[in-house]
Amino acid sequence: MRFRKEETPQSPRCSPPPREALSEMSSGAPGILSVNKTAESPVSGSGNKRRDSLGSASSCPIFKDVGEIYSRLLDHRPVIQGEIRYFIKEFELQTEKLRAAEAQRIADWEGFMKEQHRLKTMVNEEHTKAMEHLKEQYAALEKDLPKQAL
Numbered sequence: 286m287r288f289r290k291e292e293t294p295q296s297p298r299c300s301p302p303p304r305e306a307l308s309e310m311s312s313g314a315p316g317i318l319s320v321n322k323t324a325e326s327p328v329s330g331s332g333n334k335r336r337d338s339l340g341s342a343s344s345c346p347i348f349k350d351v352g353e354i355y356s357r358l359l360d361h362r363p364v365i366q367g368e369i370r371y372f373i374k375e376f377e378l379q380t381e382k383l384r385a386a387e388a389q390r391i392a393d394w395e396g397f398m399k400e401q402h403r404l405k406t407m408v409n410e411e412h413t414k415a416m417e418h419l420k421e422q423y424a425a426l427e428k429d430l431p432k433q434a435l
Contacts, residue, residue, distance in 0.1 A: 356363075
């Protein structure tokens with residue numbers, strides 16, 4: 286499709302801003318759009334160039350896109366908040382695992398101590414029986430000692 290110079294198509298995404306928006310955007314500083322829509326270049330010798338109007342924020346979705354790109358590139362708060370939530374979730378999970386492992390160790394320790402008490406009782410009973418058996422043997426040897434001395 287060909288356009289004549291005076292029929293320049295408008296950008297499909299942006300519509301020209303109202304006159305009031307242009308007057309608000311102009312400050313007379315170099316590089317800023319003035320009311321007559323010309324950019325005053327800070328570089329000398331480049332002359333005045335005509336620029337297309339930028340449009341207002343409500344009438345141009347490109348500003349929304351730029352805002353989204355800016356927030357993705359430079360605004361790290363959502364990322365940091367996500368990392369914090371992940372850290373807290375992992376920390377709580379690890380805490381639960383540690384508590385479960387500690388409860389298991391306590392149960393194992395109690396079982397171990399019961400077994401040790403049972404084994405101690407068995408060893409003490411065997412020791413008592415062995416000591417009684419030795420006493421009986423020594424008593425029998427003392428009886429036989431006078432007979433062997435002759």
